[in-house]
Amino acid sequence: MKITKIEPIVVGAPTPGTGQLSNKNYIFVRVHTDEGLTGLGEASLGGYTSTIIALLEDLSQLLIGEDPTRIEYLSQVMQRQKFWRGGVVKGSAVAGIELACWDILGKTLNVPVHRLFGGPYRSKIRVYVNGWSGGATDPAVVLDKLEEAIAAGYHAFKFSISHPSWPLYDPAVTRTIVKVAETIRTRIGDDDLLMFDGHGRYDSESAIAIGRALEPYCLYFFEEPVSQVDESAMARVADRLNMPIAAGERLESKWEYRRLLESGAVRIVQPDLAHCNGFLEAYKTSVLADSFSAFIAPHGPMSPVLTVISAHLDAVAPNFLIQERLFLNDWRNRIIKKPLEVKDGFITLPDQPGWGIELDEELCAAHPKIQITIPRLFREDGAVSDW
Secondary structure: OOEEEEEEEEEEEOOOOOOOOOOEEEEEEEEEEOOOOEEEEEOOOOOOHHHHHHHHHHHHHHHOOOOOOOHHHHHHHHHHOOOOOOHHHHHHHHHHHHHHHHHHHHHHHOOEHHHHHOOOOOOEEEEEEEOOOOOOOOHHHHHHHHHHHHHOOOOEEEEOOOOOOOOOOOHHHHHHHHHHHHHHHHHOOOOOEEEEEOOOOOOHHHHHHHHHHHHHHOOOEEEOOOOOOOHHHHHHHHHHOOOOEEEOOOOOOHHHHHHHHHOOOOOEEOOOOOOOOOHHHHHHHHHHHHHOOOEEOOOOOOOHHHHHHHHHHHHHOOOEOOEEEEOOOOHHHHOEOOOOOOEOOEEEOOOOOEOOOOEOHHHHHOOOOOOOOOOOEEOOOOOEEOO
8 A cells, every 4th residue: 555645634613702712724634545545634733724734745755655554654754854853833744644644554454543552441531621711701701601611511621811911920810810710610510620721821930829829729730831841940830839730732742741741840741643743652752651650631622533533542541631622512513424522521432443533525625724813912011922
């Protein structure tokens, strides 16, 4: 079997909300073979649609005529034989192709991908919902949107506040964050999970102040309290707070995760299988984290395709914690022919060959590529703030 074509499929997926969430293009990757078998991957990366498509074309020059089932070999070729690793941008293009190759291998052997990694360790996948609030901060709006998420079957909820923050300590921003946390916690049960995502926008002193203010609300974890490439700052936050720290969605290699783990900065790593060079690198990262008695909670705020792919890793990793899923209560959930259902906080483990899913081609064609808009935050003095 030989690779004959690498095809990008772009689907425009506007994100509802208050303008504090980014719009998305789903970038699917279909690898074609000379035997008519195809595989599906995802390489979605907000704001870089054209770049990913160009990278897929560049990488295809290395792959046409190769055996798609030699996955480790092909992954090394893509990562190393154009000299520049390329970070998470190139890592996303590599991931889209690598994931499609796993789909092909599973179909060739007539088994789900998780069977290729020793079979499932668990029978269903615990999930949490992100993006459900649409960026709202008004308590009444937060509660209305929370009811929708609860009705959709979720028992774990993550929120973020897209407000620029002054360095060292911003009491106004902290009060806003705490008010939203209080609003959520008063509605959900004591056994339900609550998480806060800092999006890496705070310095360590601000993150410590925010974390301490949130301690009464029993956070399951505090995600990206500071930039995840500043391991010492994150370790300082982790040492001063009584809650687990999570990070890693913007990293692309096991070496980067190793630095977070060695510094004691995190208890939870969050590889994104569409960004970190694919399934194998995420699997290796899960093993690495396990050796530090740490957990994995894969990042996954994109399409249901990525959710299903991530579920195969979640199934086989003993140190899996919980899977992120974007709140999709519209046509986006039907982009795969058998839409995902959340039941009492879990999704069912796929059991068909490969990833076990098919795209709804007509639905994809009905939603062409869009112009991506990502919120831009500035402080009152005009200084740039992380979104």
